[in-house]
Amino acid sequence: MQAFLKGATVQTSRSQKDKTPSGPSTEKKARAVPWVEKYRPKCVDEVAFQEEVVAVLKKSLEGADLPNLLFYGPPGTGKTSTILAAARELYGPELYKQRVLELNASDERGIQVVREKVKNFAQLTAAGTRQDGKPCPPFKIIILDEADSMTAPAQAALRRTMEKESRTTRFCLICNYISRIIEPLTSRCSKFRFKPLANQIQEKRLLDICEKENLKYSKESIAALVQVSEGDLRKAITFLQSAARLNVEKEISERVVIEIAGVVPSKMVHDLLQICFKGTFEKLEVAVRDLVDEGFAATQVLSQLHDSIIESDLNDKQKSVITEKMAVVDKCLADGADEYLQLLSLCSVVMQQASHN
Ligand SMILES: Nc1ncnc2c1ncn2[C@@H]1O[C@H](COP(=O)(O)OP(=O)(O)OP(=O)(O)O)[C@@H](O)[C@H]1O
Numbered sequence: 001m002q003a004f005l006k007g008a009t010v011q012t013s014r015s016q017k018d019k020t021p022s023g024p025s026t027e028k029k030a031r032a033v034p035w036v037e038k039y040r041p042k043c044v045d046e047v048a049f050q051e052e053v054v055a056v057l058k059k060s061l062e063g064a065d066l067p068n069l070l071f072y073g074p075p076g077t078g079k080t081s082t083i084l085a086a087a088r089e090l091y092g093p094e095l096y097k098q099r100v101l102e103l104n105a106s107d108e109r110g111i112q113v114v115r116e117k118v119k120n121f122a123q124l125t126a127a128g129t130r131q132d133g134k135p136c137p138p139f140k141i142i143i144l145d146e147a148d149s150m151t152a153p154a155q156a157a158l159r160r161t162m163e164k165e166s167r168t169t170r171f172c173l174i175c176n177y178i179s180r181i182i183e184p185l186t187s188r189c190s191k192f193r194f195k196p197l198a199n200q201i202q203e204k205r206l207l208d209i210c211e212k213e214n215l216k217y218s219k220e221s222i223a224a225l226v227q228v229s230e231g232d233l234r235k236a237i238t239f240l241q242s243a244a245r246l247n248v249e250k251e252i253s254e255r256v257v258i259e260i261a262g263v264v265p266s267k268m269v270h271d272l273l274q275i276c277f278k279g280t281f282e283k284l285e286v287a288v289r290d291l292v293d294e295g296f297a298a299t300q301v302l303s304q305l306h307d308s309i310i311e312s313d314l315n316d317k318q319k320s321v322i323t324e325k326m327a328v329v330d331k332c333l334a335d336g337a338d339e340y341l342q343l344l345s346l347c348s349v350v351m352q353q354a355s356h357n
């Protein structure tokens, strides 16, 4: 903890000195920027693992037209990075401000803003050349990041604008949950699903960063990072940076990664299940209480129990009853229910099912 705090103060004092994001070469500046930002892809080519969308964007960089885009997929898979990199490449730094309107969930995007700001921006004309005479696309781009948090009326207000201004404006909607975007909008866009990043790709990126940052690491720690982040590269990079902060001078180990990620040690999960299978209710209550007191997040315990149950020797009927209960517990936890009671109720169902053997 001490080391972490120390690291944090160093970071703020340095970041005041150099405000511009640095290249990976200078080691002193390196600490000033969070690594997720420092290693954010600067051009479309650097985006890993999302081949389809990269291909479409590269065509438009070569001069082809760009459709309206809808990016969706889990967090940390490169959606925001991809469109920002593409926009920067299309327009260059000078034109970027004039041609790109970027709105995300931190901006007001109610129906009023769509009617005024978005519509007005969309109506502006766009020339096909830059001031310096170089060609550039004859359209503007409106990026609506985190579009799933826009209200339905605000989304509906976009429909006509999108069609009417199609000569001068392309929209790029980005969201995690495509089901929250209204159908008429999805049908106006080319949809691209951003997949969770494959393990080798994540591993390669992490190793790259380790090398650039001069980190000492064990092979297992990288494997653990990939495993705990579940395809979310942002999470993996953030954990790596925390681990590096904690372990100044020493090697990053698997144990540190697991600790940072808040993963429940597999022995604890195993013991809990054994109590469900063979123990008594009193023991179960104590074990669940211990887990909660240790400070493990109930959602984390749930997800690890889920994996263990799926792999266990229970029969199909037992597994289906348990996983059904898991879904209910997950929803209750998301709604803010008591962690101890939820875990206990889940474990009770596991116990009940196991006793049917
Ligand atoms: N496909 C990728 N290629 C290279 N780097 C990536 C990729 N995906 C994620 N990253 C890394 O993760 C960071 C976060 O990515 P980004 O902001 O694009 O995620 P996102 O998909 O927009 O997530 P969210 O849905 O949470 O907004 C980037 O700065 C980059 O370092």
Ligand SMILES: [Mg+2]
Pocket: 079, 080, 081, 145
């Ligand atoms: Mg994003």
